[in-house]
Amino acid sequence: MVGAACAYYTTRSGLSVAVVDSGPVAGGTTGAGEGNLLVSDKPPGPELSLALLSASLWRELSEVLPETVEFEQKGGLVVAADEASLATLTATAEGQAQAGVRTTAVAPHELPEVEPHLAPGLAGGVLYPQDAQVQPALAAAHLIRAARDAGARLHLGTPVTAVLTGPTGAVRGVRTGAGDLLAPAVVNATGVRGGEFAALAGVELPVLPRRGFVLVTEPLPPLIRHKVYAAEYVADVASASAALQTSPVVEGTPSGPVLVGASRERVGFDRTLSVPVVSRLAAAAAALFPVLGDTRVLRAYQGFRPYLPDHLPAIGPDHRVPGLFHACGHEGAGIGLAPATAALVTAAIRGEEPPLDPKPFSPDRFGEAAGGAAGAGAGAGPETGSGTGSGPQAPG
Numbered sequence: 071m072v073g074a075a076c077a078y079y080t081t082r083s084g085l086s087v088a089v090v091d092s093g094p095v096a097g098g099t100t101g102a103g104e105g106n107l108l109v110s111d112k113p114p115g116p117e118l119s120l121a122l123l124s125a126s127l128w129r130e131l132s133e134v135l136p137e138t139v140e141f142e143q144k145g146g147l148v149v150a151a152d153e154a155s156l157a158t159l160t161a162t163a164e165g166q167a168q169a170g171v172r173t174t175a176v177a178p179h180e181l182p183e184v185e186p187h188l189a190p191g192l193a194g195g196v197l198y199p200q201d202a203q204v205q206p207a208l209a210a211a212h213l214i215r216a217a218r219d220a221g222a223r224l225h226l227g228t229p230v231t232a233v234l235t236g237p238t239g240a241v242r243g244v245r246t247g248a249g250d251l252l253a254p255a256v257v258n259a260t261g262v263r264g265g266e267f268a269a270l271a272g273v274e275l276p277v278l279p280r281r282g283f284v285l286v287t288e289p290l291p292p293l294i295r296h297k298v299y300a301a302e303y304v305a306d307v308a309s310a311s312a313a314l315q316t317s318p319v320v321e322g323t324p325s326g327p328v329l330v331g332a333s334r335e336r337v338g339f340d341r342t343l344s345v346p347v348v349s350r351l352a353a354a355a356a357a358l359f360p361v362l363g364d365t366r367v368l369r370a371y372q373g374f375r376p377y378l379p380d381h382l383p384a385i386g387p388d389h390r391v392p393g394l395f396h397a398c399g400h401e402g403a404g405i406g407l408a409p410a411t412a413a414l415v416t417a418a419i420r421g422e423e424p425p426l427d428p429k430p431f432s433p434d435r436f437g438e439a440a441g442g443a444a445g446a447g448a449g450a451g452p453e454t455g456s457g458t459g460s461g462p463q464a465p466g
């Protein structure tokens with residue numbers, strides 16, 4: 071998703087772009103994400119600013135992308151089980167409102183009007199009309215198609231095996247399984263593989279996988295109107311613990327199945343289905359929406375969120391290797407944050423005024439800018455290659 075958005079915005083800005091992906095479109099975490107475009111789960115701060123910019127860019131994109139990407143400005147409803155939880159939720163919402171988020175408090179007696187199938191007895195909630203949803207794999211595919219229509223070249227099934235640098239240490243392109251691509255700018259949009267890609271350029275970026283499971287129910291008639299989740303979800307997202315966290319996150323989709331999340335744990339790239347985790351998710355969803363108690367789950371799958379220790383993505387130039395830009399580490403928000411990320415990357419490559427302060431996202435926070443660092447890494451190669459393009463190119 072992030073690479074697709076970068077390809078779309080950089081190409082449309084007039085740059086010559088090549089997208090390079092070792093797999094198919096949306097074969098990474100994007101194919102496992104739920105596609106929520108959320109402002110509601112972000113406390114005031116740089117990530118919320120990025121999310122607000124992205125929310126408006128997603129609305130613009132929804133005008134140009136086909137209806138099949140299932141963009142829905144459905145709104146999010148965060149619910150609190152008790153008074154203590156409601157107090158925390160209300161305080162967060164007040165801070166968010168000051169930062170420009172639209173919020174509406176929902177009293178307990180109003181909850182059935184907003185979500186008729188919610189369990190009784192909840193303490194209250196907050197409605198976030200700016201929250202939206204998209205089908206992430208289709209959105210990525212259509213953005214890639216739009217980028218290609220605007221001139222981007224597409225190299226799928228083509229792993230990048232080295233970042234090429236010249237005598238000054240500046241980026242000269244990438245080596246791929248299908249030859250070298252020369253370019254003065256390379257964007258690392260490799261998601262959870264962002265640290266491995268950075269290592270190809272001889273620099274460190276501490277991206278780690280944070281596993282999450284999603285349950286997909288049988289198709290149901292429209293029962294759940296918003297993205298609905300428990301207030302505890304926000305604390306789970308912000309947690310630095312490697313241990314398992316689960317909190318119910320439930321939403322319908324236009325095609326019928328209900329999606330149920332969300333779990334978070336750092337267990338490396340372990341793909342084993344965890345019955346205890348999916349059982350906890352199912353039980354929590356049925357507690358929030360009793361109507362789901364009799365619903366069959368058709369499948370469960372997992373994905374790996376690209377986690378950085380401070381929960382902020384790495385976006386922008388890596389001053390250790392001139393010409394290397396990062397756009398990775400978006401953890402559980404990469405679908406939502408992709409357009410604003412791409413806008414920042416495009417401005418950085420073009421040397422233009424960024425749409426918001428890029429400093430909090432600077433990859434430099436993970437290491438000193440060092441003039442001699444480039445070219446020292448495992449994959450940094452000499453200035454060689456057959457080169458298929460002359461302008462800046464953006465591998466996926």
Ligand SMILES: Cc1cc2nc3c(=O)[nH]c(=O)nc-3n(C[C@H](O)[C@H](O)[C@H](O)COP(=O)(O)OP(=O)(O)OC[C@H]3O[C@@H](n4cnc5c(N)ncnc54)[C@H](O)[C@@H]3O)c2cc1C
Nearest residue numbers: 071072092098099100103104106230261373403404405406
């Ligand atoms: C269960 C779950 C639910 C989620 N729900 C949401 C949600 O509701 N909303 C939201 O915003 N986010 C959500 N996320 C997070 C979101 O899915 C990710 O943040 C996002 O998909 C990251 O996109 P990306 O483009 O950075 O990475 P990816 O989609 O992983 O793309 C990276 C690409 O890089 C390619 N690549 C890797 N290494 C190389 C190489 N050496 N050479 C060439 N190509 C390479 C891969 O093949 C891949 O296609 C969820 C994640 C999970 C796991």
